[in-house]
Amino acid sequence: MNILVTGGCGYTGSILVEKLLKKKHKVTSIDTQWFGNFLKKHKNLKNLKLNINDIDKISLKKFNVIIHLSSIANDPMSELDKNLSWETSALGSFKLINQAIKYKVKRIIYASSGSVYGVKKENKVHENLSLKPISLYNKVKMLTERILMSYKDKIELFIIRPATVCGYSPRMRYDLTVNALTFSALKKKSITVHGGNQIRPNIHIDDLTDIYLYLLNISNKHAGVYNAGFENDSIINIAKKIQSKTQAKIKIIKKFNDPRSYRLDSSKLKKIGFKPKKKYIDAVLELKKLYLNKKLKDKPIFHSVSWLKKIKKN
Ligand SMILES: NC(=O)c1ccc[n+]([C@@H]2O[C@H](COP(=O)([O-])OP(=O)(O)OC[C@H]3O[C@@H](n4cnc5c(N)ncnc54)[C@H](O)[C@@H]3O)[C@@H](O)[C@H]2O)c1
Numbered sequence: 001m002n003i004l005v006t007g008g009c010g011y012t013g014s015i016l017v018e019k020l021l022k023k024k025h026k027v028t029s030i031d032t033q034w035f036g037n038f039l040k041k042h043k044n045l046k047n048l049k050l051n052i053n054d055i056d057k058i059s060l061k062k063f064n065v066i067i068h069l070s071s072i073a074n075d076p077m078s079e080l081d082k083n084l085s086w087e088t089s090a091l092g093s094f095k096l097i098n099q100a101i102k103y104k105v106k107r108i109i110y111a112s113s114g115s116v117y118g119v120k121k122e123n124k125v126h127e128n129l130s131l132k133p134i135s136l137y138n139k140v141k142m143l144t145e146r147i148l149m150s151y152k153d154k155i156e157l158f159i160i161r162p163a164t165v166c167g168y169s170p171r172m173r174y175d176l177t178v179n180a181l182t183f184s185a186l187k188k189k190s191i192t193v194h195g196g197n198q199i200r201p202n203i204h205i206d207d208l209t210d211i212y213l214y215l216l217n218i219s220n221k222h223a224g225v226y227n228a229g230f231e232n233d234s235i236i237n238i239a240k241k242i243q244s245k246t247q248a249k250i251k252i253i254k255k256f257n258d259p260r261s262y263r264l265d266s267s268k269l270k271k272i273g274f275k276p277k278k279k280y281i282d283a284v285l286e287l288k289k290l291y292l293n294k295k296l297k298d299k300p301i302f303h304s305v306s307w308l309k310k311i312k313k314n
Helices: 011-022 052-057 075-080 082-102 136-149 177-188 205-217 235-246 267-271 280-292 304-313
Strands: 002-006 026-031 045-049 065-068 107-111 156-162 164-166 190-194 199-204 224-228 231-234 249-253
Touching (some): 002 011, 011 026, 011 205, 052 082, 075 082, 075 136, 075 304, 082 107, 082 136, 107 136, 107 205, 136 156, 156 205, 164 177, 164 205, 190 235, 199 235, 205 224, 224 267, 231 235, 235 280
Parallel strands (some): 002 026, 002 065, 026 045, 065 107, 107 156, 156 224, 164 199, 190 249
Antiparallel strands (some): 199 231
């Protein structure tokens, strides 16, 4: 297949593009490369430094599927520049889907976010529950879903709502819960937990990227919205599990400013045949092994919020 990946140089994209190439797909990545470019050169890869808002500068004629990952990808980054967040996700996605329809691209797979549910008491947060986005990031994601959904009769549309992702990527992100706590445990021998009782869903980066691969070929009768997160756990439990593998100390700070708490139910995804293979503890052990082998690097570019702040100043 000929596949366009937006945000292909990001944390998820860097793993996904590698997997697509291994499966012999032809891939084009478009990315502003705000967090660098860790994609290796490959004969079947075209790596374009391009803003999604300039999507009309390229032809989408040859593409069968678009996997749409580009976004300002967390709460604090969205708050840094509210307009940028709306422009990148909502306006950019509007332009992208219009171009995709114009060029008769068959399918678009969009990375929304499980955080669109906000705070939910239900034990099983499934796709039919109402959305109560709290932060700007959550609101932008919800609106972008709705923009894309309004075109669902014109293009095959799959919307994925991933849990917080964990695990290694060449473009590492240390702002994601399991990654952040594990790295702190390894480097500083301590883990700081804010609050701790908030329940968060998790997904390993290998499972998430496998979901995108899985959706390339699945029948369009399954088009729609899918949660993607298979392990719900409290932050304090996550910290304790990491502690058991690293012997780090846990410090609890009662005050916290991120109240999101919800349990994702992803049985819809399992019903269409997807089987997750990994747990978040696998990510912890993989990161630990890389760290002990001195292969887990710490670069300013891997801390998305401070890095975006820095490049916006320049
Ligand atoms: N990582 C997670 O835990 C998680 C969870 C739920 C949803 N998501 C969503 O999955 C997607 C991928 O997340 P990620 O973790 O790989 O984030 P990331 O920040 O590592 O990757 C996003 C990429 O998009 C690029 N980008 C941003 N604005 C752009 C624009 N206007 N034009 C072109 N490229 C642009 C960035 O340079 C970056 O490389 C995002 O949409 C994010 O909101 C991520």
